Amino acid sequence: MQNVSGLSDFRSDTVTLPTPAMRRAMADADVGDDVYGEDPTVRRLEERTAELLGLAAALFVPTGSMGNQIALRVQGRPGTEVLLDHRCHVFHFEMAGMATLSGLLPRPVASPKGVPTVEALRPWIRPEEIYYLPRTSMITLENTHNLAGGTVARRADLEPVLALAASRSIPVHLDGARLWNASAALGVPESVLASGFSSVMVCFSKGLRAPVGSAVAGSEAFVAEARRVRKLFGGGMRQAGVLAAAALVALEHERARLTEDHARARRLAAELAGIAGLSVDPASVETNMVMVTVDGRLGDAGTVLAHLKGKGVLAGSMGPDLIRLVTHADVGEADVARCVEAFRAASAS
Ligand SMILES: Cc1ncc(COP(=O)(O)O)c(C=O)c1O
Structure with a gap:
């Protein structure tokens, strides 16, 4: 399924x-x-x-x-x-x-x-x-x-x-x-x-x-x-x-496949690092998680998550200004592109 x-x-x-x-x-x-x-x-x-x-x-x-x-x-x-x-x-x-x-x-x-x-x-x-x-x-x-x-x-x-x-x-x-x-x-x-x-x-x-x-x-x-x-x-x-x-x-x-998730997380972090209002350190991405700190101009993490959801992207909040993105087998390149676009739109709004 x-x-x-x-x-x-x-x-x-x-x-x-x-x-x-x-x-x-x-x-x-x-x-x-x-x-x-x-x-x-x-x-x-x-x-x-x-x-x-x-x-x-x-x-x-x-x-x-x-x-x-x-x-x-x-x-x-x-x-x-x-x-x-x-x-x-x-x-x-x-x-x-x-x-x-x-x-x-x-x-x-x-x-x-x-x-x-x-x-x-x-x-x-x-x-x-x-x-x-x-x-x-x-x-x-x-x-x-x-x-x-x-x-x-x-x-x-x-x-x-x-x-x-x-x-x-x-x-x-x-x-x-x-x-x-x-x-x-x-x-x-x-x-x-x-x-x-x-x-x-x-x-x-x-x-x-x-x-x-x-x-x-x-x-x-x-x-x-x-x-x-x-x-x-x-x-x-x-x-x-x-x-x-x-x-x-x-x-x-499934164990051997995990490196694909890690590579995808690194690509996601690199893309997000270029977006105004987000603080992301691509060098800190070692496995399948990307932590994004949201600067106050975009609102808090909850505001940004609601914006992302409006664009069809779900992510989790790990603190008032901290968003966690996790890559896995059920998110592919198209999902990564959609996620980056959703953050871009949040940053521009
Ligand atoms: C590091 C870590 N330990 C333990 C657990 C607990 O696993 P479960 O949700 O199966 O209880 C989790 C769940 O996400 C986790 O991230």
């Missing part, structure tokens, strides 16, 4: 529709009751995901948010702090889940591009000898980083944080909703970027176009515990193989 709205939808890569190959695989999938561990297609997806990440095991979960929250619940202890970047998804968009579901206190640390430096993190790892301070039980990182603009963390960015955490025996979780994009952008296997993390969450339902599903991966012991927490959170699924089948197609056929 194609996008029948007639709109050019740059709001998110989550709007992508499943491919015909995915729909066929879903229809043909071998299934069983996965709460009893009897769904062969789910098993295959979990094994393939673990293999790609270089980790011992993986667990299929309905959403990325659930995967992150399961990892936090398994590895964090109630009444302790989780160090994380101040703009990360876990902190901003998961509805204080770590507090309500796991009794954890987020300790946000600022970073320019999404990965806090060791210098920024170290003072917040609480000293054990001061007994009335909360303990630090986890660190989470995000790659690519959504609110920082789809930025990529390289091995060299991750290494110092992982080394600091290891020196204090602190587990580090990776929100890798778009780890596939980071891997495609850098030309390195996902396993290289996942190495050293105690748990990794990945999504099949974003740029990879599967309709539903994510996974959380780690050691055998971590996944055994994660399976219990998934049930606790209401995420035990039955004939989930119909969903896993689409995710398997996503893994095998």
Whole structure:
């Protein structure tokens, strides 16, 4: 099925529709009751995901948010702090889940591009000898980083944080909703970027176009515990193989394509950078996101979004003057041209 709205939808890569190959695989999938561990297609997806990440095991979960929250619940202890970047998804968009579901206190640390430096993190790892301070039980990182603009963390960015955490025996979780994009952008296997993390969450339902599903991966012991927490959170699924089948197609056929989305985002940014009233830094575009700051002359982000919508272009607001555009398989060159024209018209109005 194609996008029948007639709109050019740059709001998110989550709007992508499943491919015909995915729909066929879903229809043909071998299934069983996965709460009893009897769904062969789910098993295959979990094994393939673990293999790609270089980790011992993986667990299929309905959403990325659930995967992150399961990892936090398994590895964090109630009444302790989780160090994380101040703009990360876990902190901003998961509805204080770590507090309500796991009794954890987020300790946000600022970073320019999404990965806090060791210098920024170290003072917040609480000293054990001061007994009335909360303990630090986890660190989470995000790659690519959504609110920082789809930025990529390289091995060299991750290494110092992982080394600091290891020196204090602190587990580090990776929100890798778009780890596939980071891997495609850098030309390195996902396993290289996942190495050293105690748990990794990945999504099949974003740029990879599967309709539903994510996974959380780690050691055998971590996944055994994660399976219990998934049930606790209401995420035990039955004939989930119909969903896993689409995710398997996503893994095998969509990862290589992501570089096209990245190239399209770079072209979009370069075009928008020339439009009066917009501030866009093409050099900052590393994957499939373009962040556009709107100057007051055009009104706020909401005004500009309404204008774009009038021209058939959908985008998202990430702040009072900040618009996010995301490229994906269901926006092509014609959509990019339409988007640029819509911004031009907004600037001229
Ligand atoms: C970086 C990041 N992590 C986690 C998620 C959560 O995924 P889901 O929408 O499947 O809960 C998202 C969703 O956009 C995301 O961008």
